Amino acid sequence: MKRTGILFLIIVILAAGTYWLLRPASTIDFDQPVEATLQLDKTTLGISTIASDLNVPWEIAWGPDNQIWFTEQSGTISKVDPHTGVKKLLLTIPDVYRQRTLGLLGMAIHPDKNKPYVFVDYTHLNKDSSIVSRLVRYTYTADTLKDPLLLLELPGNTGHNGSRVAISPDGKVLLSTGDAARDQNAPDTASLNGKVLRLNTDGTVPADNPYPGNYMWSRGHRNIQGLVFTDKGQLFASEHGDATDDELNRIEKGGYYGWSRIEGYADRPDEKAHADSFPFIAPLKAWTPTIAPAGIDYYHYDKIPEWKNCLLLGTLKAASLHVLHLNGAQDAVTAEEILFAGKYGRLRDLCVSPEGDVYIATSNRDWNPGKGFPLPHDDRILRIAALKPGQSVPATAIRETAQQTPAPVATTSGATLYKNYCEACHKPDGKGVPASFPPLAGNPLVTGSAPPLVQTILRGRTGDTKNKNSAYGEQMPAFNFLKDEEIAAITTYIRNSWGNHADSIGVTAITKERQP
Template sequence: MKHLILFLLTIAFFSCKKSNKPTDTVDNNTPVALQSTVIASGLVLPWEIIYGPDDQLWITEKSGKISRVNPVTKQISPLFTISDVVSQGEGGLLGMVLHPDFNVSPYVYVVYNYNANNVYREKVVRYTYSNNTLINPNILIQNIPAGTYHNGSRLLISSDKKLFVTTGDATNAASAQQMNSLSGKVLRLNLDGTIPSDNPVTGSYIYSFGHRNSQGLVFVDDKLFASEHGPSNDDEINLIQKGRNYGWPNVEGFCNTSTEASFCAANNVVEPLINWSPTVATAGLAYYNSNLIPQWKNSLLLTTLKASKIIQLKLNDNKTSIESQADFFANEFGRKRAICVGKDGEVYFITSNGSDDKIVMVRPVN
């Protein structure tokens, strides 16, 4: 009887330990409590946030304004306003990225919408940072179709110094499958705007196609991940592969209907790693691997607009699949547009509510 009682107590002990596991933990590391701090407010529809080599936060606002924000003093310093930006619906000044060797090559790359002969378009422009302003605009690519909705517009530079650009279908869904259109694609450029000789199609900027509206883009080692808006269903996270078709508009999410399965088989379609139905409105992506927040290590951090939360997506060791997900800051601060990681492992995200938008810092409780 004594041994039976000890056995039952042991089972009860381990059952309690399992049931008390923190719900926001998807790692074996001991989680830390998190706190959020507003770094800046009074912004109007910011779209991009970058932690710069100068330890400043670089941000864009859709109206055309580029600013730097000191995360310590919380001072906002306007840097430059692009005069020909036309903010219309979801369009305006959107993505931005800094040259990886910024101290030697102080280039700032931006993508924005404008009018060309009264037709709404999109272009990528490289500026030079000098004396606290931007000079010498150099158009790298222009006349990309744009629309009131679905403009994509996340920029990213790879370790081999290629510029990646996401474009939306500009509400012309069929264009995502058309190789003579730059809509609904991931594009790959040399940093001077020329077409890389090793792109999948000779003489074309197109790197992958069949995208509806990708607004998040991040490299994890040599793997490229993108977040993509679905219609009313099937928001996606995709692992982007060179020259591959991602299905839109013929496929929504996985190839799980007979019609979709036939199209996928005939067109070598890549299925998403994960999808959400109903949609959460997937936006910015960052990769987190710092020890500061141990439960977030080896995870994608996804900002969402409609769902108004940050979703942690834990990657497997090979970084080829998503093992689990957890939600943070749901319904706090409203819609969340973009996210970045600071040099010490703290995380910054920006809101997209239309007025009094904020930059919020996340770090462990002191």
Template sequence: MAYRKHITVGVLCCTLLISLLFAGCNPRVPHHFDQETEENIKLDSTVLGVSVVADSLIVPWELVWGPDDRIWVVEERGHIMRINPSTGEKRIILKLPIGARPEGAQALLVHPDQKRYPYVYVHYKKIKEDGKRYHILERYEYRRDTLLRPKVIMEQLAGKSHSGSRLAFHTPRRILWATGDQAIKGATQDPNSFHGKVLRMDLDGNIPDDNPTPGSYVYALGFRNMQGLVVTPKGQIYTSEHGDASDDEINRIVGNGNYGFPAIEGTVDNDIEREFALEHNTIAPLIAWTPTIAPAGLDYYSSMKIPEWNNALLLVMLKGQGLRVLNLNEEGDRIEKEEVFLEKMYGRIRAICVSPDGDVYISTSNHDWNPMTSPDRRDDRILRIAKVKEAVKAPIYGKNAADISAQPKTGEVLYQQYCMSCHKNKGKGLKGIYPALASSEVVKDSEELIRTLVNGKKSGDYAMPSFTFLADEDMVRVVNYVRTNFGNDYKEIDRTAVQEIREKVQKK
């Protein structure tokens, strides 16, 4: 009996060992959702669970689902790591030799065919020995859990802000790089500048022979500050883009396309924009948002695991603090439905990726330079959104984007929509960057406050945009809100005051 018992235990141990070995080799082992469910989301026929995969990160700028079934992450401080989505285990495989802002890592790309092309690409900003700031696009080879043989494949002088950026594979041997305008508006329409462009290159950083313009990296132009880029399985390209004070955008990218910035923001809606659009044959966005939402990471969902999201763009938001689901038509050239999830529940959300199994991963950005909330003790976090059998928490539902836009335009709502991301809750501002509104000399002087809203403020790295597009009534509401809150107790203005300032500005 004892002999048989030992044999049985031995067989069981061998069987278990073999199972574990094969499980470790199988790239499609189902994930074990042992993380505690924080929230449940109810769709039409699907229940989703939201759980924390990993925490205590510092501004993860990009998430990539790797061919090794790990989440590849680059933090702004230059740490590149691989995270096990089942256990949350983090393994740092490279620390880039960069410091804090204005330096920082932003884009990451892992080649899906690591056997033929063991390449990992990263874009970061660095101040070099000459004291100037540069964009550096660097390629590494991934071998034995280490990034080796760094090769700079592109280097460009960087501006003060609006860096973008995102990377994506157009084909297995072609890379797209979405860049920002560096706050140099004229550069976006200059075909010889790399700023405000979608660039296209081969795996070594060379200009491909099949680019739209021979001898040029430029695939498309006319962008302000792109923060999301995705290529669908059918080869369609989409970007998300920060507007200025208005008109954040989603664009469908075509070769040689001109998307209008800075002459056109959002859809064409005045004579100047119409003239430019006709002359340059510009392409309108699929959608534009005013008030702005600060669209960030973008991915495409093509799985029946969450059937309600199949054939949709998934967009995460910084200012909007949530996940937007943009359902496309069959051709991919129109957005048919728009819903918002997790709004203001986890703070700023910057990056997103989708696993081959149809699970969605998003990361918060609450430790960055422009916080909108106080970081949670576990921030920054990577969250998983996945299908579950049943809800264990009271489910939350998506919000129709049209309903959000239709809320009453009180002074407080207008402040939240247009001012709070910079001047913060209670008007306290951000030290050294955005001025506080309490006891402000500009706020005290109603004429100067209106003039600043109409003209904007051009000086400094973080210039204030013009809000001249606001209707007179809305400008009156937001001015009076600022002048009677945050400890301010100033006389309210009327519509005549706004109209007089507008007339003075127009005469100049």
């Protein structure tokens, strides 16, 4: 009798444990308190933190075990239980090379249970100091990532290495690559840089790729930071522009997207001429001033009906979540809403659970944090979910509001123009970013004679981290698209801010320097 009772107890415990592991996520309350709310048209959203003190989570993905898997730029892959916040380290990749934008980047988990593969992309430093990007496949078994298989290795650089990984509806691997800071790579069919690549899961070239024997799926990209398929199988990419025209592109087989001859919509005479000779696919949306778009995901759930058939886009420079409403054919953006501007800092990536909850990873401990960041316990993974009817919210919860995309307003305010085009790199205090972007405060180039400063703004500068005599490694794009009066306003502002004192530079001087 005693043995029967013990056996019954064991069965009950096993059954309870099995239910806990296989439970529907919607039946369990989350442990984390609601920190803020957001009222949409009919739905009230609650925002809470499910993980904190992370080291730049670059990719987050919903795992096969109903937990959130994430990469950290330093080289680790972990997962976190969204209900309890308990984290578990899965893998440390020792040969990851992290520096500024380099490190462990994109990751994708194959949805086919018969193919328990995890694909990751990271930068590596060779013994000869050359940088490469590697796409590696791991096999997932019982909380272990093992059997690494190098699928692809391509040239890298100190910037513009991409990258995101996505799995297509037909089970292929899509990898976005940056142009490795070499403009000529992007259109070149012989280069794998500046492309969206398509591979079989074993690293071979699919037979139906547009160029036989070539991984290339599309070309003419500068530095894609987000990649996602919709429910209709459409592939979208978010892409960093240079000084103008960050882009949202719908990626098509064999498509040419114009970089570096075309930025945005081909609205300059030279761009139109190039487009006439080399047909290109224009972006669905372009942003100037730039917003630094990052990770992107597609929302098609009923839980937040206001977001159904929307792309959710995190941004770095704009430090906000953009909700991009698509039309039925998914070939146009019909509306845009901006959420959380400046509230949580840089938003690197996001994912959507099968229940329709949204998770967002901040990126405030990376190389270029915004003013006032990182916050204590950054970086974090946030949960955005519809509140249940009657669900109590702490009195301390902050009420957020949504805003429509503001219409562009012409301005000749030096402070406003600086904020739009210069502040992300040179910072609000003019101190720049060590080893990346030079300070403007106390800089002789800024306060000296007009021609060198104006020429730098008009033509840009090339960074060089390999040059021991160069203190700043990041490139500065040309801002010759700005009007003469706008450049005059910016130069006057920076020459008389942060303790600088120098004469104004007039429009006539700008016009003179612009002439060949």
